[in-house]
Amino acid sequence: MKTLKRLLKNFAFTAGLLLTLLLVLAALAAPLLAPHDPNHQDTGRRLEAPSQNHPLGLDDLGRDVLSRIVYGSRVSLRVGFSVVLLASLIGITLGAIAGYFGGWADVLVMRTCDILLSFPGILLAIALVAVLGPSLNNVILALVISAWVGYARLVRGQVLKVREMEYVTAARAMGAKSPRVIILHVLPNVINPVIVMATLGLAGAILSEAALSFLGLGVQPPTPSWGAMLTAGRRYLGLANHLAIFPGAAIMLAVMGLNFLGDGLIDALDPKYRKLMR
């Protein structure tokens, strides 16, 4: 409760929380919030500027931009949550095994991490989607394969510290088996930084999905996706600038909100970081 009160006093965290809640609300209530069908085409009014009926204008196929942005939040959140959930599960499992047991398990996991980390940014995701074919599920798969590494390394580092603690030794001495020790005693004490990483990872996944869709490797039409909307926006710069401005603003607000949230959590959970800022 004390932590929550301190968090809510932090302007950035509160702003981030509000933006994130707005994003989630848009995704959940898209059919109620979107004023028009996102796939309905009015080709006679292509590229129309913002108006009273269409506050954010129409796109290159005469579809309402606001409705497509609202529905696009579903794609972003679906990718974001799927990637974070799967990547963290895989990463926590492998990181805990590597850190707790050491030996060959550690070597195998860490060397795999080293190889995957040798691919900068979303290059590996681009490579995987290039061969698997562009689709929402392949984007999720590609991003999970790139993302689990960060969780594994983080958890492994934390587990290495925690496994030497007396309460862990005591649990082992009392006959607790390794899985029980890891799940009940080790992992709860390494979960805080994982939560922060997951929050920032959600922002990263949304940004990566948008980037892949912008490059034509992500969600395929007619499914609304913020990144794909920006591809169209780029084609019509100077003619219909609203196509470039509004989807990008949606991405930025979503990512900014999650980054604020993550920063606020770091502030609350990491005393060393808080001390440095005062």
Added chain:
Amino acid sequence: MTQYIIRRILQMIPITLGILTLIFSLIHLIPGDPAMQIAGEGARPEDVANVRKALGLDQPLWKQYVTYISNLAHGDLGRSFRTNESVAKEIAARYPATMVLAFGSMLVALLVAFPLGIISAIYRNSWIDNVARFFALIGVSMPSFWFGPLLIIAFAINRQWFPVSGREEGWKSLVLPSITMGLALSAILTRMIRVSLAEELNQLYVTTAVAKGVSRGKAIFRHALKNALIPVITILALQFGSLLTGAIITEQIFSWPGLGRLLIQSITTRDYPQVQASILVIALTYIMVNFISDLLYGVVDPRIKLE
């Protein structure tokens, strides 16, 4: 130092082999029959057979791998399906453009991050610091594929100060793409310089210097800043990788004729030898930059125990 260099080179060998193996396996990840997928729907059986032979897919897997590694060792990256030219030749033509863009972005990032980070550290918790921190958050949140088009609208379409796309107008063509790519890096560096310099300013040697009569400015710029830059150099080198992948997107926005644009074009045309080779070159560049930054770190800070 020599021992350290040798040890790092030896560490790089298995990682490089791992990367080569992963890139080799990419073709085999293609769902179904890779040769049929690459030849495309409606391809004649003889075309599919030709593709299979050209990619070596008619050979046993181990033989394909050995041939792949052997060809790489001889600098043979294969032939493009689209142009039938050597893939290495195409990459060599495009690579310099990507490097120019990456270094241009680094320059922009340093020009923004240094003054902002230093002022932010000196006047921490003031309104300047808050502005700098807000800028840092905006910088990492703003996607380049949004920022780039906004710059095009503002400075290439509405004002015509810079070209919309391409590389034909020399340094003018480089400005907008460099700013696009440099923004996120400048945000990260601003934050890093701020944190690092703030830590150094809290150290006793700075207090001692000021107590002995050294001006505050001299204490900051001559003593603290030098030490504060050490982690910044490492971050800069590590972020170079992000610049390489950022270039893939920025080159699309500005039709910049670099390696990133070649990669996306190759994916679109299913030119898999070109795809594999482009990814390989980017990944190897990243490893080399990390290796050089490790060495640089040891040289810049004599305190670093390299064992």
